[in-house]
Amino acid sequence: MKIASNSLENSLSNATLPSKHDISNSSNVINHDNAIASEVKGSSIQKSVIWDISTVLSTIFTFSDFKDLIKFNTVCKKWNIVTNPTIHRSLKLFRRNDIQNIAHGESLNKNARVDAEVEQCIANNSKFSCLVKEFKFCNFIPQHRTEQFFNTFKFITSLTILNIGLSYESFISVIKPLAQLEELKLENIGIKTDDGGESNAEPHALPYTLTRLKLNIISLTGNVDLFAQTINSHINLKEFRYLTYDRTGFLEPFNKSYPSLKLLEFDSHRLESDQILLKVIENNNGLNSIKFKLPYISDSILDNINTHLTSLEELSLSTYSDHSVDISESLFKFNQPTSIKKLILRWEYLSSTSLDSILLNCPCLKDIELQLTDDWKNWIDIxxxxxxxxxxxTYIPWINYYGKERNRFNQEFYxxxxxxxxxxxxxxxxxxxxxxxxxxxxxxxxxxxxxxxxxxxxxxxxxxxxxxxxxxxxxxxxxxxxxxxxxxxxxxxxxxxxxxx
Incomplete structure (x- = not known):
């Protein structure tokens, strides 16, 4: 669900433009993603396919105003289930540009217009705040509006912050009210801490309810430790995903036993040493899913995984091709059977002998993804x-062939x-x-x-x-x-x- 423009917006598509007074008093409504509608439109209806009334209802609800969705939600249990995903999805702070132009005219500059739009979004939707569970925060808004917005929509359980820069103070004003937050994603953001004013500040703890955390390319300036202490304050994570260029500081909470952690994903384009990963593996034998993408995979990592993670069910090992170390003569092996059910190997220079040892010790394997090397025939045989x-x-060629060479390889592979x-x-x-x-x-x-x-x-x-x-x-x-x-x-x-x- 997205809280988008009001029902008035639908009339705009029919070329009927309202007055400024109408717009200023209109309320934003929640729109469903187009995904379901597109899926229905693009599906081929075969004689063996039975129509699912839930899909039809979802499509109808896509075009409904938020106030109508609330009514539909109370009709019966089935309608309640069908409308919930639409209602719970993220807010949209701003109306369409043409709506804004009519509402504000030329009288407001960009900053004032942003402030006015957020103010109206809050005013129009605050009474429905308990229904809003997901939100993507990707627009800069004034500090006082940030505080007002997240104090109003404090029932959010899944929050994504992406493609913006924030002060540490603004970040805390976002996180602090969200006492029910279960999932937090920080993607391609910058955090700036004032060395002078905030250097003695106490780090704010993340919500106790947080179970899923994803960090993807975070730029830090100023008092870096203050932000790091805040992020590392979690205590109940089940899933941790960390994509970085060369930082490893956010792995520190897992240097000791972290019983609730089940999934660890770490992606680093430039890792100087794998010692911190070895320590994390050794101290967290309850992990059942590991996903590593690194410049290289060492035999120590593989050995530690095989030795300590006896409950592991999913393993993904990938290397960056522009940094991969040629280990084709090295032998990587598992020394004991594993419980792995899903295996992903995108590992350049992995030898056939090493692959054989790994697969030999994965008797429970049901799902595999292989990025094939030049020795692909031996890999298939193994x-x-x-x-x-x-x-x-899933099969993936390591090299992207083109033209006749691609057709030749494909034909030979088939x-x-x-x-x-x-x-x-x-x-x-x-x-x-x-x-x-x-x-x-x-x-x-x-x-x-x-x-x-x-x-x-x-x-x-x-x-x-x-x-x-x-x-x-x-x-x-x-x-x-x-x-x-x-x-x-x-x-x-x-x-x-x-x-x-």
């Missing part, structure tokens, strides 16, 4: 021989990997994704040996084959499949679903 229960596979398949995977595989592969030379006969395969997905960059395909599935080539989803933007996605017999 996968087919070691994995007996795989239900989902023939070697899928044609005349006799491995156990043929009896277990349900979902297959081929990323950066050419859809135009694929055909259903390649996958005839996979008896349980239900879903087949191709994803490629736009310039690879979007213009080569007219959004129609060749029924002769794909006689066993129907088109379930098609998207063409920066990435082309073609998702096929196998007909049920």
């Amino acid at each position: 996968l087919h021989s070691r994995c007996l229960n795989l239900q989902k596979i 023939n070697y990997t899928f044609s005349n398949n006799t491995s156990q995977i043929g009896n277990t595989l349900v979902d297959l994704t081929l990323a950066n592969f050419n859809f135009n030379i694929a055909k259903s006969s390649y996958f005839k040996d996979f008896a349980k395969l239900k879903s087949l997905t191709f994803t490629t960059p736009y310039n690879f084959n979007c213009c080569e395909w007219n959004n129609k599935l060749n029924s002769e080539i794909w006689s066993d499949y129907r088109l379930k989803e098609y998207k063409c933007s920066s990435t082309v996605l073609i998702k096929l679903e196998k007909f049920e017999i």
